[in-house]
Amino acid sequence: MSMPELGISVLMSQFRCNEVIPSKQHFLWLSTVGPMENLKIDRERRTTTDQVFEDLRDDILSLALLPGAKMSEAEVAARFGISRQPVRDAFNRLGHLGLLKIRPQRATVVRGFSIEKIAEARFIRLALELEVMKQACNVWDQKCSDSAMRNLEEQKAAIDAETLDRFHTLDFQFHLLICELGGCHHAIDTIMSCRQKTDRLCVLSFNRDKEVDSVIEEHHQLIAALNERDEAKATDIIRTHLGRLDSVVAEIQSKHAEYFE
Numbered sequence: 657m658s659m660p661e662l663g664i665s666v667l668m669s670q671f672r673c674n675e676v677i678p679s680k681q682h683f684l685w686l687s688t689v690g691p692m693e694n695l696k697i698d699r700e701r702r703t704t705t706d707q708v709f710e711d712l713r714d715d716i717l718s719l720a721l722l723p724g725a726k727m728s729e730a731e732v733a734a735r736f737g738i739s740r741q742p743v744r745d746a747f748n749r750l751g752h753l754g755l756l757k758i759r760p761q762r763a764t765v766v767r768g769f770s771i772e773k774i775a776e777a778r779f780i781r782l783a784l785e786l787e788v789m790k791q792a793c794n795v796w797d798q799k800c801s802d803s804a805m806r807n808l809e810e811q812k813a814a815i816d817a818e819t820l821d822r823f824h825t826l827d828f829q830f831h832l833l834i835c836e837l838g839g840c841h842h843a844i845d846t847i848m849s850c851r852q853k854t855d856r857l858c859v860l861s862f863n864r865d866k867e868v869d870s871v872i873e874e875h876h877q878l879i880a881a882l883n884e885r886d887e888a889k890a891t892d893i894i895r896t897h898l899g900r901l902d903s904v905v906a907e908i909q910s911k912h913a914e915y916f917e
């Protein structure tokens with residue numbers, strides 16, 4: 657199996673893994689753990705801590721729990737019908753992921769957005785994806801195009817079915833797929849960790865009118881540029897595409913200053 661094939665099979669395994677994991681998980685795990693860790697997820701072996709962690713993480717990333725929301729170990733333990741220790745362990749894991757703020761003698765709260773972390777993640781992701789476009793232009797062929805188009809068709813279907821979370825997953829997978837097809841498998845983990853820092857903002861951005869239409873249109877333009885192996889065009893498009901986050905940040909900051917740290 658060649659390296660690109662191996663990479664794609666890893667991605668496909670993630671998709672399959674995705675389908676068997678229950679609940680709201682299906683777009684969230686992809687952004688919070690590395691690919692190899694995902695492959696190890698086994699429902700049978702999930703501990704109580706894992707379940708609490710995953711449920712709370714999903715609620716935070718999907719904004720069911722908003723920044724600033726107070727979290728009580730006792731309440732969560734009561735809700736799950738479990739003791740406080742696994743809840744404490746889950747809280748600690750969420751703290752390490754930067755999703756909870758845990759302070760001694762004070763209430764634990766859902767962390768707000770950090771402008772600094774968002775800027776850092778945006779910078780690294782853009783730098784990587786610009787290079788991915790250059791590399792992809794060197795190797796892009798009809799097979800790559802067909803593969804990317806299949807994902808794009810699924811994106812449209814997700815929009816038609818009004819399943820925004822599914823669209824959100826597919827959008828990110830589209831970027832990882834180009835990474836794979838362009839022979840840049842090594843960049844995937846870093847792109848995933850960058851995405852984790854901006855995930856909640858992406859959820860908010862897709863609630864904005866017309867946002868999804870523009871995103872799909874840019875994905876189309878990206879495939880067209882890659883088909884032409886036009887490096888300048890592809891890098892221009894990805895710069896605009898990832899730059900979308902800036903207006904999302906500005907808008908959310910003006911409407912919801914309380915979401916930011």
Ligand SMILES: [Zn+2]
Binds near residue numbers: 827828830871875897
């Ligand atoms: Zn995209």
